[in-house]
C-alpha cells in the first residue's frame with residue numbers, strides 16, 4: 199500500500215549506522231555483511247578474543263573476494279575499517295539500529311538488552327538475532343518494547359539470503375519497516391513472521407533435528423545419515439549442520455523449543471547435544487563436534 203511504501207522510504211533513509219552485540223559466528227557475519235554493503239557497524243563483545251575472531255573471519259571473506267579479483271585491496275581496507283570493534287558502548291547513542299547476537303540464553307539476553315537500551319536514543323531500533331526465544335518474552339526486559347523486534351539471520355550470514363523479521367506483541371510498524379529496510383540494504387531477503395518459540399524456520403528445522411537424533415538412538419551412523427541427506431540434494435546433512443551451528447547454541451535452542459512446545463517437541467536432540475556439550479565438543483567453533491576439524 200501507499201502507506202507501507204511511505205514507511206519503507208522513511209525507514210530506508212533512517213539506517214545509516216548500525217551496531218552488533220556479540221562478535222561470534224553470527225555477530226562477526228552480521229558485521230561483515232553490513233560493512234560490505236556500505237553500512238558502518240560497531241561490533242561489541244565482552245571478550246577481546248571474540249572481537250579478534252570476528253575481525254579475522256571478516257578479513258578472510260574479504261581476502262577471498264580480492265583473490266578472485268572481485269574486490270580491490272583498497273575497498274577491502276575500507277570495508278574492514280568500517281567495522282569498529284569495541285568492548286564498551288562508546289558511540290551507541292549515534293547508531294540507528296543495534297542487532298543483539300550474544301549467546302542463546304534468555305537471562306543473558308534480558309540483561310544485555312536492558313543494559314543496551316540505556317545506551318541508545320529513544321528512536322534507535324533494537325533487534326535480536328535469537329534463533330528460538332520469543333520476541334515478546336525478550337521484550338519484557340525493555341522500557342521501549344515498541345522499538346524492539348526480531349532480526350534472525352542464518353549461518354553463514356554472507357551466504358544465506360533469508361532474514362526472518364519477527365513482530366513481537368509490542369513491536370511498532372516503524373520498527374518492523376526499518377528492520378526490513380536494513381535487511382534489504384544488506385542484500386538479504388527479509389520476511390516478516392509471527393512470534394513464537396522458533397519462529398518459522400526453526401519450527402520446521404527442530405523436528406528434523408529431533409528425527410535425526412531418534413535415528414541415532416536407533417543405532418544409525420551419523421556419517422551415513424549425512425551422506426544420504428546430501429545425496430538426496432541438501433547442501434549438508436544434520437550432523438554437519440549441527441557442527442556448523444555450534445553445539446552450545448544447539449543445546450540452548452533445543453531447550454527453548456522443548457519448553458515452548460512440551461507436548462510436541464521431544465527432547466532427543468537436546469539429549470544428544472547435551473552429551474556432546476558435556477564432552478566439550480562444541481562443533482566447528484572449537485574444532486570438534488560430530489566430526490573433527492583439526
Ligand code: NAD
Pocket residue numbers: 219220221222223224225242243244245248249298299300301302303306310327328329330350351352353442443444447451483
Ligand atoms: P557464539 O557463541 O559464536 O558467539 C556469542 C558471542 O557473544 C561470543 O563472542 C561472546 O563473547 C559474546 N557475548 C556473550 N555475552 C555478551 C555480552 N553480554 N555482550 C556482548 N557480547 C557477549 O554464538 P553465535 O552462534 O554467534 O550465536 C549468537 C546468537 O545468534 C544466538 O542467539 C544464536 O541462537 C543466534 N543464531 C545462531 C546461529 C548459528 O547457526 N550459530 C544462527 C542464527 C542465529
